[in-house]
Amino acid sequence: DGGITQSPKYLFRKEGQNVTLSCEQNLNHDAMYWYRQDPGQGLRLIYYSQIVNDFQKGDIAEGYSVSREKKESFPLTVTSAQKNPTAFYLCASGRPSLVATNEKLFFGSGTQLSVL
Amino acid sequence: SQELEQSPQSLIVQEGKNLTINCTSSKTLYGLYWYKQKYGEGLIFLMMLQKGGEEKSHEKITAKLDEKKQQSSLHITASQPSHAGIYLCGAVSNAGGTSYGKLTFGQGTILTVHP
Numbered sequence: 377d378g379g380i381t382q383s384p385k386y387l388f389r390k391e392g393q394n395v396t397l398s399c400e401q402n403l404n405h406d407a408m409y410w411y412r413q414d415p416g417q418g419l420r421l422i423y424y425s426q427i428v429n430d431f432q433k434g435d436i437a438e439g440y441s442v443s444r445e446k447k448e449s450f451p452l453t454v455t456s457a458q459k460n461p462t463a464f465y466l467c468a469s470g471r472p473s474l475v476a477t478n479e480k481l482f483f484g485s486g487t488q489l490s491v492l
Numbered sequence: 493s494q495e496l497e498q499s500p501q502s503l504i505v506q507e508g509k510n511l512t513i514n515c516t517s518s519k520t521l522y523g524l525y526w527y528k529q530k531y532g533e534g535l536i537f538l539m540m541l542q543k544g545g546e547e548k549s550h551e552k553i554t555a556k557l558d559e560k561k562q563q564s565s566l567h568i569t570a571s572q573p574s575h576a577g578i579y580l581c582g583a584v585s586n587a588g589g590t591s592y593g594k595l596t597f598g599q600g601t602i603l604t605v606h607p
Contacts, residue, residue, distance in 0.1 A: 380534075382534075409594070411597075416501070417599055418498075419582075419597040420597075421594060421596070424594060434594070464532070466535070468535075480537045481525075481535075481537075481582075481595055482537075483527075483535040483536075484534050485533055486532065486533060486534055488532065
């Protein structure tokens with residue numbers, strides 16, 4: 377089945393530690409996105425990538441890093457510089473131009489990151 | 493950036509009742525999406541609206557986009573416990589005339605349906 381796979385489902389981070397969240401898609405989508413969800417705040421865009429080897433900062437990129445070495449993969453690293461990392465992280469993929477092609481974003485099932 | 497305001501923030505209804513969730517934008521909406529989310533899970537696509545005055549329905553859920561393309565509503569008829577969850581509206585950010593496919597989201601509306 378085609379879709380987006382996020383792993384792990386739950387992740388715990390120790391003080392000063394970097395952690396990496398995995399996101400893989402087999403939908404042949406060029407664009408991939410990372411969102412952060414906090415209670416009562418909806419989704420906020422962290423980083424997005426429209427093509428391999430290129431990515432752009434979203435609204436809350438500080439303390440995060442990404443890479444896009446393969447079309448199928450868009451891992452997110454939460455660095456020790458992110459002082460409040462506890463949140464639900466969602467990965468999404470889609471066509472770069474959503475409206476023009478009447479497309480939608482497809483979402484993974486999310487990773488809950490907590491600080492120990 | 494595009495600001496999306498959803499109301500109400502939470503809603504509790506009795507099974508069988510109708511309800512409406514609103515999504516208001518500070519700017520013209522180039523594409524308005526409605527998603528549903530179960531707690532701790534990913535988002536499920538419901539509907540997308542593009543044109544002013546457009547209305548779409550799926551089963552008991554109807555979404556509308558006003559003529560000015562700055563407000564959308566999601567209406568559920570005869571609600572059921574299966575409708576419970578978080579409803580989020582999202583809008584495409586259109587920067588410089590090019591759609592990068594970025595979706596900006598509202599804060600979500602938590603719907604509880606009591607049997």
